[in-house]
Amino acid sequence: MSPILWNLLLFWLLAASLIAFALMGVDKRRARKDRWRIRERTLFLPALLGGALGGTLGMYLFHHKTRHWYFRFGFPLLLAAQVAGLVWLFLRFGVA
Numbered sequence: 088m089s090p091i092l093w094n095l096l097l098f099w100l101l102a103a104s105l106i107a108f109a110l111m112g113v114d115k116r117r118a119r120k121d122r123w124r125i126r127e128r129t130l131f132l133p134a135l136l137g138g139a140l141g142g143t144l145g146m147y148l149f150h151h152k153t154r155h156w157y158f159r160f161g162f163p164l165l166l167a168a169q170v171a172g173l174v175w176l177f178l179r180f181g182v183a
Contacts, residue, residue: 104141111145139165
């Protein structure tokens, strides 16, 4: 894979992680103020699209959704799958 594709992939993962992290923080703030909340599937979407690192960090930093098993185990499992996918891509295609 060319360095440009690697840069695009890393940019995508960073953007998805920042979005997932921000959504966790916003939803936690809304929960504390008893305001309208973000749907759980909306919280999962950026994590599924490559932002599991940000979602996991946000979950633990903001202490948000840690009681829900599907978040507590789902985000770290998504993160492990995404890291495994990156390792596979690197080993398979490397950096040209």
